[in-house]
Amino acid sequence: MKLFQTETRERRTLVAVFAITFSIAVLLTAFFQTQVVQGEQYALRSEENRLRPIVIPAPRGNIVDRNGDIVATSVTGYSVTLLPSAEEIVTATLRDLAPFLGLSEQRIQTLLDQRRRRPHDLVTITED
Incomplete structure (x- = not known):
């Protein structure tokens, strides 16, 4: 057994x-x-798939006071923003865009310093 x-x-x-x-x-x-x-x-x-911008138009219009006078209105605004990337790419991109956006060498250095402090955030180069 x-x-x-x-x-x-x-x-x-x-x-x-x-x-x-x-x-x-x-x-x-x-x-x-x-x-x-x-x-x-x-x-x-x-x-x-890292970034997929989806534009959703906001339903906006004029803001008026009680007399019907326009107090505020919608305007289109644009900004140039850099995505997080390798530092060499960011530096080269800023140097390439500088003549078109009127960026000084000092402004480029400021943007690079800002990117070094927060490397994973978007860097806004210029806005309307």
Whole structure:
């Protein structure tokens, strides 16, 4: 009787070890497939999905006082903003935009210092 129990226990242990080994092999294969084989594809998709501006026009109009005189009105405003990126790219972009936006060397240095202090924030170059 003990011999039968020992064989059964050994068989169960062998089946459990095989099942665990097979499960780990499946997980490692999926990990390898995702990270190594498809890693570049996912990195590209991530980079493309980093920023997706959605313009939602606000329902605005004129604000008038009790006599019907316009107190405030809507105007379109624009701003030039830099996304977080490598410092060399930001510096080159600022130097390329300087003639068009009328940026002085001092203003460029101020913007670069601002970016160094908060590297993950947007940097507003100029606004209307």
